[in-house]
Amino acid sequence: MSEIKKLQDGIYCKIIPLKGNPLKSINIYMVKSKGEAMIIDTGFDTEEIRKEMMDYIKDMDIDLNKTILYLTHLHSDHTGLSSWFAEDLGVDVYISDVDYQMVSAMASADSKRWKDVMEIAHMQGLDEDNLKIEEHSGYRYRPKRDFKHKSLNPGDILKVGDFTFKGLDFAGHTPGMVGLYEEDKKILFCGDHILKKITPNITFWNFETGDSLGTYLKNIEKLRDLQIEHLYSSHRELIDDVPARIDELKRHHAHRIDEALKTLEKHNECTVRDVAVGMHWDISARGFNDFPNTQKFFAAGEAHAHLEHLRAIGKADFRKDENGVLKYFKI
Ligand SMILES: [Zn+2]
Missing domain, CATH: 3.60.15.10 (Ribonuclease Z/Hydroxyacylglutathione hydrolase-like)
Incomplete structure (x- = not known):
């Protein structure tokens, strides 16, 4: 206790x-x-x-x-x-x-919200990971x-x-x-x-x-x-030290925005998953591909948030391909 x-x-x-x-x-x-x-x-x-x-x-x-x-x-x-x-x-x-x-x-287990979570995983290019909603900790608990x-x-x-x-x-x-x-x-x-x-x-x-x-x-x-x-x-x-911690967090995100941009620069266009694979992750010494499924939901969501920020500041955009998967590119 x-x-x-x-x-x-x-x-x-x-x-x-x-x-x-x-x-x-x-x-x-x-x-x-x-x-x-x-x-x-x-x-x-x-x-x-x-x-x-x-x-x-x-x-x-x-x-x-x-x-x-x-x-x-x-x-x-x-x-x-x-x-x-x-x-x-x-x-x-x-x-x-x-x-x-x-x-x-x-x-409710069959609510629209959980269907949306799986639809977003599809849009992020995560079909190959075979994620199941039961593996999402937000769903379980x-x-x-x-x-x-x-x-x-x-x-x-x-x-x-x-x-x-x-x-x-x-x-x-x-x-x-x-x-x-x-x-x-x-x-x-x-x-x-x-x-x-x-x-x-x-x-x-x-x-x-x-x-x-x-x-x-x-x-x-x-x-x-x-x-x-x-x-x-x-x-x-x-x-x-609150101001120092704010500065650290801002530096952290600036670095990750940069990582996302570098991945976009390397390819014509990328899925959210591609960008997550190109990012450095603290939670394990390994990369995105080795994450347990429960962490893949969160890692892809985080990569996606950085891409959407790049889109909001006019540095990236996306198109939806024929399967409904988002393809981001640098502008
Ligand atoms: Zn929280």
Whole structure:
């Protein structure tokens, strides 16, 4: 069982393992003040994590009638147990409308959202990898029932005892990620917007969402203007030097944009898969071809986000071939 740490007055954290996932663990924060409580994110929908959360609730001695759950964004390591919280425990669940629409559309196994994920894999040129939706961790660990939600959109206020949080638009990692900022106490819960050591995955969602990398690079700059004494991110250790970490992440993406452009330069036209093969990956010493299928979804999504950013800044474009596969080229 994981231990609970007190981080400062009213703020606690339990680090819950995410077995078999490269993220390793998730930091589940709790705000407890004047008899009220807020839990931030849930971990995957597994029996083990459900038990961890039940123990967390018991050990912290919180009243579930005066507790809310806040979901920073739609990913299954953050929302897996949300229908359990909402429907079984009767806890009010807050999340942005944008991410709620997506997580709600993913609940059913045969929903359009999962068909779209497979269609996107086809467009990215991944047919040869024989990916199956069951291998997608977002599919496996998602909340499997829809749940009632309350909106917490950018600019909205959320009060928990002595704490007053304001929602900040941190779109990029997901289309509707919202951070919680406590201005007086200079506390920021940033979800996966900025993480120590690991680079938040920026993926291609769909053509309506468009250039998610461009959105991310714009929204990461917001952190520079905020007064932050306590930055609580969702994975790994806490970041001490925020501006330096922003610079590192921007350099990382500039390098990857360059890698994608170099692959385009070498060929007349490329699939998203070709570009992913040409990129350097940190998660293993090997390349894209040796990745397990579950990682191929994410790696292709990331390569695609960089290509769509190149398209948004006028350096690349694509055509659809006769099979519906996207062929990108430099312009
Ligand atoms: Zn995430």
